[in-house]
Each structure stands twice: as structure tokens, then as C-alpha cells.
Amino acid sequence: MVNLNGIPPRGKRNYYLAIGLEGSANKLGVGIIKHPVLEKHEDSDLSYECDVEILANIRDTYVTPPGEGFLPRDTARHHRNWVVRIIRKALTEAKIDDPTKIDVICFTRGPGMGAPLHCVVIAARTLSLMWDIPLVGVNHCVGHIEMGREITGAKNPVVLYVSGGNTQVIAYSEKRYRIFGETLDIAIGNCLDRFARTLKIPNAPSPGYNIEQLAKQCKNKEKLVVLPYTVKGMDLSMSGILQYIDTLAKDLFKKNLKNKLLFDSRTGEQLVTVEDLCYSLQENLFAMLVEITERAMAHVNSNQVLIVGGVGCNVRLQEMMAQMCKDRSNGQVHATDDRFCIDNGVMIAQAGLLEYRTGHFVKDLSETIVTQKFRTDEVYIAWRE
Amino acid sequence: MSAEIIASIADVLTDNIPLTPISQGAEAVVFTSPVHPYLPKNRTDGDDKLYILKYRPEKKYRHPVIDKTLTKHRTLGESRLLAKLRLIDGLNVPKLIGCDPYHGCIWLEFLGEDLPNGHGFSNLKNFLWMNASDPYSDLVRDTMINVGKQIGLMHWNDYCHGDLTTSNIVLVRAGEDWQPYLIDFGLGSISTLVEDKGVDLYVLERAIISTHSSFANRYNLWVLEGFKSVFESHGKAGLGKYKDLIRRFEEVRLRGRKRSMIG
Amino acid sequence: MSLPHATYTGPKSTHEFEVDPSDPRYQTTEGRTTGASDYVLKQGHQDVDKPSDPKKVDNVNSKTGIDQYTTLSQLRMQLTGLQDDINEYLTEKINHVKKPRNSKQEQEINDLLDGSEET
Numbered sequence: 001m002v003n004l005n006g007i008p009p010r011g012k013r014n015y016y017l018a019i020g021l022e023g024s025a026n027k028l029g030v031g032i033i034k035h036p037v038l039e040k041h042e043d044s045d046l047s048y049e050c051d052v053e054i055l056a057n058i059r060d061t062y063v064t065p066p067g068e069g070f071l072p073r074d075t076a077r078h079h080r081n082w083v084v085r086i087i088r089k090a091l092t093e094a095k096i097d098d099p100t101k102i103d104v105i106c107f108t109r110g111p112g113m114g115a116p117l118h119c120v121v122i123a124a125r126t127l128s129l130m131w132d133i134p135l136v137g138v139n140h141c142v143g144h145i146e147m148g149r150e151i152t153g154a155k156n157p158v159v160l161y162v163s164g165g166n167t168q169v170i171a172y173s174e175k176r177y178r179i180f181g182e183t184l185d186i187a188i189g190n191c192l193d194r195f196a197r198t199l200k201i202p203n204a205p206s207p208g209y210n211i212e213q214l215a216k217q218c219k220n221k222e223k224l225v226v227l228p229y230t231v232k233g234m235d236l237s238m239s240g241i242l243q244y245i246d247t248l249a250k251d252l253f254k255k256n257l258k259n260k261l262l263f264d265s266r267t268g269e270q271l272v273t274v275e276d277l278c279y280s281l282q283e284n285l286f287a288m289l290v291e292i293t294e295r296a297m298a299h300v301n302s303n304q305v306l307i308v309g310g311v312g313c314n315v316r317l318q319e320m321m322a323q324m325c326k327d328r329s330n331g332q333v334h335a336t337d338d339r340f341c342i343d344n345g346v347m348i349a350q351a352g353l354l355e356y357r358t359g360h361f362v363k364d365l366s367e368t369i370v371t372q373k374f375r376t377d378e379v380y381i382a383w384r385e
Numbered sequence: 386m387s388a389e390i391i392a393s394i395a396d397v398l399t400d401n402i403p404l405t406p407i408s409q410g411a412e413a414v415v416f417t418s419p420v421h422p423y424l425p426k427n428r429t430d431g432d433d434k435l436y437i438l439k440y441r442p443e444k445k446y447r448h449p450v451i452d453k454t455l456t457k458h459r460t461l462g463e464s465r466l467l468a469k470l471r472l473i474d475g476l477n478v479p480k481l482i483g484c485d486p487y488h489g490c491i492w493l494e495f496l497g498e499d500l501p502n503g504h505g506f507s508n509l510k511n512f513l514w515m516n517a518s519d520p521y522s523d524l525v526r527d528t529m530i531n532v533g534k535q536i537g538l539m540h541w542n543d544y545c546h547g548d549l550t551t552s553n554i555v556l557v558r559a560g561e562d563w564q565p566y567l568i569d570f571g572l573g574s575i576s577t578l579v580e581d582k583g584v585d586l587y588v589l590e591r592a593i594i595s596t597h598s599s600f601a602n603r604y605n606l607w608v609l610e611g612f613k614s615v616f617e618s619h620g621k622a623g624l625g626k627y628k629d630l631i632r633r634f635e636e637v638r639l640r641g642r643k644r645s646m647i648g
Numbered sequence: 649m650s651l652p653h654a655t656y657t658g659p660k661s662t663h664e665f666e667v668d669p670s671d672p673r674y675q676t677t678e679g680r681t682t683g684a685s686d687y688v689l690k691q692g693h694q695d696v697d698k699p700s701d702p703k704k705v706d707n708v709n710s711k712t713g714i715d716q717y718t719t720l721s722q723l724r725m726q727l728t729g730l731q732d733d734i735n736e737y738l739t740e741k742i743n744h745v746k747k748p749r750n751s752k753q754e755q756e757i758n759d760l761l762d763g764s765e766e767t
Contacts (some may be wrong), residue, residue: 062697064693067691071685071687071688073685074684077682081697085700174598176598178595179591223450224450224451226450229454232547232572232584233548233549233550233585234548234592235588283448283451287451290447291411295411297411298552299411299550299552299592300595319446320447323446327389327390327444328387328409329387329409
């Protein structure tokens, strides 16, 4: 059993306050949360029932023109120039007049893009020195998982973490979030984002969201465009699919009549639309994700799934996962909405505060070095049994 | 197990064959039947045998086109592999009795038994959980080495399993020992590539680490010991192949660690 | 208020960077080297991520020039110019390495990459 009340809150309060700073990709998020001190946390395994109160959840996304991805230098510039304003906004919204009352400052230690991560950690270190508040470095993936657990109340689900930079199937075992299955090359969000660039659709609010909307408009749902299906055991590969569908899209735009899949060989009539391609891509990729999730569930005897990460906002993915879970002895799928699915500061605060409450925090600033590569299973999950 | 899925077998199989569902894996439902699917009674009477029906039901979550294609591809693929693997001397795989690829049905001989004290079916996963109180006993060690030998034999003959987890290794009693049988070749393939074999080893290693974390190091070493012995028995050429394989296996391991993760 | 300054130290030389508060270079929060990338602007990107404008001291009529801004804003402006100086200095050093080279320069480059410095 675990004691989450080991370190009492500042100023003899009966609640903890934490601020979380997230900036590993193109979203800059600042979140402020409150955990009440509860007796049940003294000796139990209830880190998913913190009764969290979200006092502020501010996020600003760096968006690039259609057809372009976000580069480290400009992303870092965005974070650097907005972080102070966003922190101020969060403090105002949380009605915190005296920031020195905060118990812990949590920041994303990794994984992610180097320069943006670096900008945010500098802000975190500065606040820590200014206000004399301890720091906790958080693994971005663990942040997603802990936020998902708290919001949905899912006790011990198999976690599907799908975003622009990550695609992992995770299950908790003996103090670690173990990776059961993952992508062998690119992440699914990356695959969708890059296809969006090929299609030159807008990047706001997010390229994945726009592909989802196009897919919904597909009028030809019975006739699927057949794509390679590349599940390899518990893992999956997506670069081949991306290459193939990029070629299809380019042939479509160039009006390459030789492509019999896209154009009727006799009449030259267009047989496939952009909406059809988006629909087929989603159906194919999501079927693969659901399959590897199901494999992990069978292996650990679970019938609960929690979907976290930006791609988790996709309604079609949630539908497919729910159908699979239902067919597995009435299991359930848990998902959060875009406030928490998409990168945010609150999730960093949640995971960071849990770690702080078990007595772990930065003792020397040299421990706050950020890292682009940081595996989910490298983190010691002290707050779970 | 989902009652609806189990009931759906009635759509594709005559009700002359009594079926008892025993498990629902990720992909297929497994039934047992005392009745052979086609041999006349006088050939099987008094055998006291059970037969396995592995049924890949329709997966409603995916598009029907994807579903039908996958089911047929996997059922046929698995059947073909089982038939070929059965011919390899020393390799333990279930015997293929029949196949209906259009409806996702495969008939196999029955393997394994129920472990004592309610530990469930005798696959490697349950066996290791059952032995968790004495994890490094000779029995466990010998069993893991034998598992390594089976995988080595399979790889030496250029076949890959594709989904090597501890649930896909069934233990059959052979006197005092347990003989491992590899099952579930739905994602298997014929391959000479060290990449595919390396990934096979990596998947098993990860599966052992994920569900038997405390003892995983030793277990994985024993598996590799058995695995190596198969290659060693083929002299210098074998040892050379083994070294190449292990080198790629280590690269695959690192690849997981080094994968760039952004966002 | 004391002025910020910076020092570059290399194996063979050092360089001091000083701030001159009266120079317009140190009187803006929009740096020359810290704007949006050219590449992104060429793609039609509208830059909305500039640093916030310097803040004026409230209710001040008598102050002019730089003193109409708060101390913190003055510091930000000075640092912006200082950062530009540092960035330009380092870029010049790197570009020196990139010029077409003969075997002598090849050796120089290898030395630089090994951490030593040109005089």
C-alpha cells in the first residue's frame, strides 16, 4: 500500500496546490490543480481518486500554414514568448494572489522536441528559484496516463496512448507502466499529420481533426480503398501505409489516369475522392490499433481500455474501441475530451503532484535536464501499489 | 467471454457437432468437441479424445472489407504453416485436422491440460504464475530451456511465429517434464530475415518482462540458452547464424529505446 | 540599475558583450535574430508569436525616452539586443567554417570541430 500524505501541504493547509508546465511539442500548456488531503490516501492504492479540482487549464497551440509541419526553432520561440503571459493568465484564473503558496512546480522532462522542452524547463527553474518551490520533472506519457485515470476513474485499464509522437499500448505492472505494443516506425498522429500536409488541409485546430471531418463526409463507405494492413504481433508499422496513401493522393491531384484504383480505365472517371482516402486511412489505421489493444487485453486478462493522447479525441477511434470492448465480455472504453486528450499542463501537474506526494522531488537543479527520448517504462511509479 | 460471439459459431458450423467454449483470445474463440469434424465414428470411438476448433469470428469494429480479407488471410496462412511445421523433426506444433478459411475455422488436435489448484490452462504464462513461489526451480529452468529449443528449431528452419507471447506456448506433460508446443501462427510467416527472427525474440522477451517482471531476467537467459543450443548443434555455420541473429535482436531492442518520441 | 552583460570564452579567445541603453538596438523587444524563421514566413505564415510589448510606467507624463518604461521592460529590451549580439557573433563564427576550403582550411575546420579555436 502507498502513502500519498507523506509530505504535508505548505502552510498547514488541508489541500495541495500544483502548477504544471507542458511544451514538448507545439502545444504550450499551463495547468493549476488542487488535491484535498484525504485520509483514505494514507495507506491505499487510490491514486486515481484524488478528487482533483482543476483551477486553471490554459493552452496555446503553435499552428503553421497548411502543408507545413512545425519546426523546433519556431516552436521554441512560440513557447518562449508566450510562457510568462500564459502562466500569469493561469494564476489569475486560479485566483492565486500569492504564488509562493504553491506546493510544487511540475514540468515536462521529456520525451519531446529539444528546443521547446528546454524553453519550458527554463521557465520552471526560474519560478522555482524565484518563489522557492520544489520542482518535479514529469514524463509526458505518464502525464497523459495519470490524467486519464483521474478523469475517468478507470482503475487498471490497458492504456492506448496515441498522439503525434507516440503510439503505445501500455499496462501497469509492478511499479512501472510497461509497454506491450508500439509502433515500429512512426506514430499514428504523425502519419495522419503528414497525410494532412500532402492534402494541404489547414492545420487549425489540428490536422488530425480535419482528417476526421473529411472522413465523416465520405459518401462511399461500402467501397473501402484497400491499404496495407501491417500489424506485427503486438506491434504495428505505419510508414508503408503512409507512403502508399501519399502516392495515391498525389496521383489523384496530378490526375494520373493510369492509376486504375483512382480512375476508371475506360472512361477516366474519378472513382475515389479525398474524403474516401481519409475514411479508408482511418478505418485501416484504427483497426490495427484496436487489434493490438485487444491482444494486450487478452494477455493481461483485462476488459477495460483507456485512450489518451491527441488522437484519442477521434470519435471514430473511440467508437471502434468501444465495439471491441463490448465484444470482450462487456468491457468498457474510457476516454477524455479534448481538454485533456490534447497535450496540456494539468496532466503534468497531476502526475507531478502524485510523485511529489510520495516524497520525490528534485534535490539539485542538475536533475532537471530535459531529454528528447524518455521511455514510459523508465519511470518508477511510486504512487501505485 | 462474450456470449454473442460464442453463439455466432452456429452460423458457420452444423449443429451436429457439440461444442464447448474454453477461451476467447484476442483474435479467436477456442472450442473443444468430442466429435471429429469428418472422420466416421468407428474411426474415433473409444479414443476418448477431444478436438479443438479455433474460430475467428467477425470483428464488428472493423470495416467488413478489412474483416473478411484478414480472416481468410490469417486462417489460410495459419493452416499452411501448421501443416509445414508439423513435418519438422523435433518441432512441437498442434496437428492440423481441417480448415474452412472463408468462415475462419481451423480444426486441431487437443493439447495441454488444466493446471492444479485452479491455475488455469497449461500455457507458459499460467505455468510461470503457478511457479511464482519457487521461480528458479529445476523444473522451471528446464521448461524455459525447452521453450528456447523449440523457438531455435523453428527459426533454424526459417519460420517466424509473429506473436510469440507466453500465452501462445502450451505445455504438454511428458512424464515428469513439460514439453512446450508453439501455437497460434495467425501472424506467422516463412522468413530468412534476421529482422523477423529478432523481432520474434524481442516480442517474447517483452512479454515475459511485462507479465513476469520480477524473474524476467533469468527466464529470458534460459530461453536464449535453449535457443543457442539448437544453432550450436549445427557446428560453425550454426554458430555464425546465431551470432548474426543475436546482433539483430539487440538492435531491435535498442530501437525500442531509441525511438524518437515527440508530442 | 546595473546593465546586463555577457562573456564568451573559447580555448583561444574571449569576447565581451556590452549593452548601450541609448542605442535603439537595445530599445525594442523584437530582436533581429529572434523573429520567425524566414522559411515559415515564405510559406505565408502570419506571425502572432512576438514577445509582448514593453510596458509603460503608469501615469507618467514627465518621463521620456527609455525611462517611460518599467524597469523590467527596460531589462527585457536590453537583453533582446544583447541576445542579438551574441547570436550574430556565433553565426559569424559558424559561417567562417562553412566557406569553401583548401587543405589548410580543412585542417582548421577539423581543429575547430575538435574544440580548438582560430586566432
